[in-house]
Amino acid sequence: MKLTLKLLTLTFVLFAFTSKSFAQNLDKATLPEQNNSKIQWWQEAKFGMFIHWGVYSAPGRGEWLMYQEHIPFSEYALLADQFNPQKYNPKEWVAKAKEAGMRYVVLTTRHHDGFCLFDSKVSDFTAPKTGAKRDLIKEFADACHAAGMRMGFYYSLQDWHFPGVLPQGSPVGASLQKMLADQAHEQIRELLSNYGAVDILWFDGLTVDGPEAWRSKELLEMARKLQPNIIINDRSGLPGDFATPENAVTAQSRPWESCFCMNRTWGYAPNDRNYKPVAEILRLLASCASQSGNFLLNVSPDGDGTIPPEQAEILKNIGKWMKLNGKAIYGAGPSPVVAPNLGMTSRVGNKVYLLIQRWPGTTVPFAWCGSKVKSARMLTTGQYARIEQKGDRVWLHDLPQTPPDPWLNVIELTFDGEPKASEPAYR
Ligand code: GLC
Numbered sequence: 001m002k003l004t005l006k007l008l009t010l011t012f013v014l015f016a017f018t019s020k021s022f023a024q025n026l027d028k029a030t031l032p033e034q035n036n037s038k039i040q041w042w043q044e045a046k047f048g049m050f051i052h053w054g055v056y057s058a059p060g061r062g063e064w065l066m067y068q069e070h071i072p073f074s075e076y077a078l079l080a081d082q083f084n085p086q087k088y089n090p091k092e093w094v095a096k097a098k099e100a101g102m103r104y105v106v107l108t109t110r111h112h113d114g115f116c117l118f119d120s121k122v123s124d125f126t127a128p129k130t131g132a133k134r135d136l137i138k139e140f141a142d143a144c145h146a147a148g149m150r151m152g153f154y155y156s157l158q159d160w161h162f163p164g165v166l167p168q169g170s171p172v173g174a175s176l177q178k179m180l181a182d183q184a185h186e187q188i189r190e191l192l193s194n195y196g197a198v199d200i201l202w203f204d205g206l207t208v209d210g211p212e213a214w215r216s217k218e219l220l221e222m223a224r225k226l227q228p229n230i231i232i233n234d235r236s237g238l239p240g241d242f243a244t245p246e247n248a249v250t251a252q253s254r255p256w257e258s259c260f261c262m263n264r265t266w267g268y269a270p271n272d273r274n275y276k277p278v279a280e281i282l283r284l285l286a287s288c289a290s291q292s293g294n295f296l297l298n299v300s301p302d303g304d305g306t307i308p309p310e311q312a313e314i315l316k317n318i319g320k321w322m323k324l325n326g327k328a329i330y331g332a333g334p335s336p337v338v339a340p341n342l343g344m345t346s347r348v349g350n351k352v353y354l355l356i357q358r359w360p361g362t363t364v365p366f367a368w369c370g371s372k373v374k375s376a377r378m379l380t381t382g383q384y385a386r387i388e389q390k391g392d393r394v395w396l397h398d399l400p401q402t403p404p405d406p407w408l409n410v411i412e413l414t415f416d417g418e419p420k421a422s423e424p425a426y427r
Pocket of ligand 1: 204259
């Protein structure tokens with residue numbers, strides 16, 4: 001019993017590890033020539049919505065349900081027959097993303113269970129051929145295109161529903177692997193041919209067999225041929241265009257995006273009450289943006305297609321903040337002027353944003369500043385501060401005693417010319 005448990009944990013860790021460690025190692029790998037103009041919109045966008053949705057959303061015990069509860073496919077398949085989301089309205093999802101200040105949306109077209117939300121000629125385990133009897137990706141794509149929202153497709157290479165794949169964790173054998181890879185290639189072709197412009201391809205679920213077994217190079221070449229402007233993540237086992245640290249902010253020397261759950265589960269799990277407070281979510285977003293990274297925040301609609309009210313509320317609050325403070329996020333990168341006594345700093349052109357986590361009171365001090373601060377203004381209220389600057393030390397006076405924003409207060413600094421750190425800069 002103990003041994004089985006250990007073995008199970010080991011396989012679980014192995015699978016989780018392969019998808020993540022590849023991403024980490026790839027950072028050191030030689031990157032193929034990257035067309036910077038293709039990824040520029042994404043790097044400026046900074047903030048996107050991740051959506052985990054599939055037949056697992058109905059029971060509401062997360063997206064790993066089939067594996068974790070060791071459900072045989074014959075039983076799991078019943079979920080697909082019952083999966084008929086009556087309240088599915090992707091227009092609403094996209095509207096919520098927009099309202100939250102998100103500039104792209106990435107949806108799970110197929111997760112590790114192999115269930116496809118789209119129509120596929122090479123699988124019967126799809127929404128149009130089971131309970132829903134419709135192509136849910138078509139509706140999603142139409143909603144994104146109509147709203148001018150950039151659209152991403154998540155696709156898991158791993159496919160547990162395929163006979164012989166489970167238990168996972170060891171190579172599946174050449175002939176089965178070929179069938180799996182053929183299916184994946186065909187489905188990527190379908191996804192990138194049948195739904196208009198696709199902006200992002202977000203792979204996941206690379207197995208221990210590695211990128212050769214999935215013919216990832218060929219897969220990426222096909223993807224780029226079908227969608228010349230597409231950007232691709234690093235979880236096919238190849239570097240792709242951007243790295244994907246998961247539930248961690250890990251700045252990298254190449255384009256990167258941290259994806260985060262709002263609670264601790266990607267798929268719908270109503271009993272997971274571990275929601276991050278809005279202030280924490282905004283801290284993560286600001287932390288990514290101020291290090292040139294992106295932030296992909298997950299929502300988990302229920303089996304009927306509704307985004308849970310707690311998540312909708314978080315999105316609404318983030319949207320309120322973004323309306324006032326988005327300037328500190330969109331197109332941002334690291335600032336040479338830092339203020340570790342206050343919190344984080346980001347830079348957009350000649351503006352530096354103090355993202356203040358420890359509000360000091362009516363005077364906000366910072367230092368190691370090598371250029372002249374012309375003006376300082378709170379983004380929440382529009383109030384200007386009186387500036388005192390002596391050498392590289394700066395004091396912003398006449399500010400409120402208690403911070404006006406309940407989550408994260410931002411002061412915009414306008415410089416006379418380029419913002420610079422003093423010499424030697426703060427280390
Ligand atoms: C992991 C998990 C998966 C989740 C993904 C999000 O690979 O297996 O459930 O979809 O990360 O990044």
